[in-house]
Amino acid sequence: MEKFKSVQDLENLRKKLKDALASSKEKITVRLCGGTGCRASGSPDVHDELVKILKREGLMDVDVSLTHECLESTNKVDIKMTGCQGFCAQGPLMSIAPMGVFYVGVKPEDMEEVVEKTIKKGEIIERLLYHDPASGKTYVKRDENPFYAKQTRVVLKDCGTVDPASIYDYLAEDGYSALVKVLTSMDRKEVIDEVIKSGLRGRGGAGFPTGEKWLGGYKNPSPKKYIICNGDEGDPGAFMDRSVMEGDPHKVIEGMMIGAYAIGCDEGYIYVRAEYPLAVQMLKKAIKDCEELGLLGDNILGTNFSFKLHVREGAGAFVCGESTALTYSIEGKRGMPRVRPPRTNEKGLWDMPTVLNNVETFASIPTILSKGGDWFASIGTANSTGTKTFALTGKVNRTGLVEVPMGLTLRELIFDIGGGILNNKKFKAVQMGGPSGGCIPESQLDLAIDFDSLKKAGAIMGSGGAVVVDEDTCMVDFAKFFLNFIVEESCGKCIPCREGNKRMLEILQRITEGKGKEEDIELLENLGKMIIDCSLCGLGKTAPNPVLSTIKHFRNEYEAHILDKKCPANACTALASYKIDPEKCIGCGKCAKNCPVGAISGEKKKPHVIDQEKCIRCGTCMEVCPKDAIYRG
Known part of the structure; x- marks a missing residue:
């Protein structure tokens, strides 16, 4: 292919690509997710098996997606390895056009049935559809799926649709048309004015x-x-x-x-x-x-x-x-x-x-330059326009990559899109903004997701991490996890970040081990404020956020660790105690045989007991118990 010498050269090729798509609109296109998550779940193996079967059945001659060289392809079925389609927890994901079927959790051994039933006959394979555990409903099409229903995909519009390895695929979807518009009809200042009009704020966090x-x-x-x-x-x-x-x-x-x-x-x-x-x-x-x-x-x-x-x-x-x-x-x-x-x-x-x-x-x-700044500004809120992508992870039923309009509430993100908390547990908090972000509790679930609201709540937008935790999470230990990451990643150039965060981490470690002092909470707050005021860069200035936000919203947990020497969530090993339920214990003796310090005793076929003075809280007994009779409480 020769280089484009003019805008017209590009538009001529774009027309050929679009014409080819239009003439083959009845052609079946399989879009298989090739994002990192689905690749880890085996999508490359699914792809190879599908290609093998399609070639055997005479439905595919060349293993390519839409490229300039294969516009005249005789393939009856094309396969595209796309980017991330979002619903990572259900991968590998597969969508089949034009029927609009969306399959989840596909495996290489499913491909014979997919070809025979869906591709050849247009039949739907029920077991490969998404079955929502919350509602009990089954969804055939992707956009009807509750994970996607409330999303507004601007940045992710073509992610999961185009083949990222094909520039021709991008051109066919009007790729580089915004660049053409800019180069042919706008001066530099007009471009900037349009971006200003859109209200777009940096999505990196600040x-x-x-x-x-x-x-x-x-x-x-x-x-x-x-x-x-x-x-x-x-x-x-x-x-x-x-x-x-x-x-x-x-x-x-x-x-x-x-x-x-x-x-x-x-x-x-x-x-x-x-x-x-x-x-x-x-x-x-x-x-x-x-x-x-x-x-x-x-x-x-x-x-x-x-x-x-x-x-x-x-x-x-x-x-x-x-x-x-x-x-x-x-x-x-x-x-x-x-x-x-x-x-x-x-x-x-x-x-x-x-x-x-x-x-x-x-x-x-x-998209802003194609559709205009006013169009983008019409999405979201007055001071936080447009959409924001989030990695929704943690203790939610539906995890993955989402894009929502600014102003959507945390409740809608976590419960409507995320499907609520795993195993019907109670929601406790969501960490917004990564390790330098802050925890937002249940009382603020109706908070709008925008830059100003999150900042006021003690969190930040960050790059878009949203980690959900349930009632079994210890918030002191949770803050310690993020602060440990910050300490490891600090460059060490300025003393407040290098030394201050280490001291905070040491205090948190002491608290989770049951060695905390009454003055530790105030010391953590003072240290945190000093680090924010005196650190050199944004890493240090936001590093104490997880600690300060958990103290603000979950102070009772800090006090329980310090004053009562108990972890309310039973998550801190040093403060936990292992107990045996006499109703479940069958007296098999496995726990006693595997206890490294001989803390468990009891007669054969009778309930056993744990000597709390000897127990080192290693958890081995709970792991080996065949009847789940041992619990941490």
């Missing part, structure tokens, strides 16, 4: 207005500027940016190109942590394809706009998500924050003005 950031880059007179996409995403339980880079890399690239044009920049970097190998692979493939078609390089589409794009892999340091640490890392230096000002807009990569946004922010840009 929520700084994107248009204002771009305006600063635009006004800087430097002849050399850079634009950077932050794909570092180090929050435990977060996989939003990862999924977009894996599943729709061209949307990120298009957003970056529009941003580069707006600020007057000819070079950019996508910074991705090396633990995201699939994202790195897809981004590099997308960049290579763009270069071969002339969508990256000099005089793009015959215009005066030139842009080169590189991928840089980070070593996985959480602190490199901070803008100044990230730029140092790209330069080959140790990733450590520096004092600001100057900000990266003034002095960033190689001391040049640099505009930095995260993956989701850039992925929002093509």
